[in-house]
Amino acid sequence: MGQTIASGLSALGHDVVVGTRDAKKLDAWIQKAGPRAQVGTFADAAQADMVFLCTSWSGTESAIALAGKEHFSGKTVVDVTNPLDFSAGPPPKLAVQYPMSGGETLQNALPSAKVVKAFNIVTAKYMIDARLQAGVLDLFIAGNDAEAKGQVAEIAKAWHWGSVNDLGGIGQSYWIECFAMLWIQQGFKTGTWTHGFKLLPG
Secondary structure, three states: OHHHHHHHHHHOOOOEEEEOOOHHHHHHHHHHOOOOEEEEOHHHHOOOOEEEEOOOHHHHHHHHHHHOHHHHOOOEEEEOOOOEEOOOOOOOEEOOOOOOOHHHHHHHHOOOOEEEEOOOOOOHHHHOOOEEOOEEOOEEEEEOOHHHHHHHHHHHHHOOOOOEEEOOOHHHHHHHHHHHHHHHHHHHHHOOOOOOOOOOOO
């Protein structure tokens, strides 16, 4: 997921750094990623003007600690994680219960950052190109900072998302994570992961 998003950002003309514990694992990706892409530590990646969190939920806290919380201060942090609990096997359940959410948990952990929940409701390749054969997907976002959400909406439009639906503050992340759970349940039921969501006006 992180590699796909980094490739999508690079294609838009942005310089990107993918943070990892083991740079060797990204050798194949970096060879085809283009001149704007780099691989570094989590701390290297957190130096960017905008940070995308694309970790598994179980690894998110550790990744933030390795990056250094101070490096997130004042920045737009795009939360692409889903708080999934696989302890009982697949399909997973949510690891964070209402009224809390993964997005709000991250905002509380990074109080000086501007966390925006986004892009977590589809498979990685559709995150950076939301044009499916049957139509264009719609996005749902949540966050406390209007300017940060505007930045995310601009990227979403460049990645061909249809409407970008702002659900409000970061506390609304719970409902976006429920969309992700619905997407996951459908995937396990059908064995395919090529579906997505479209919001139709009445």
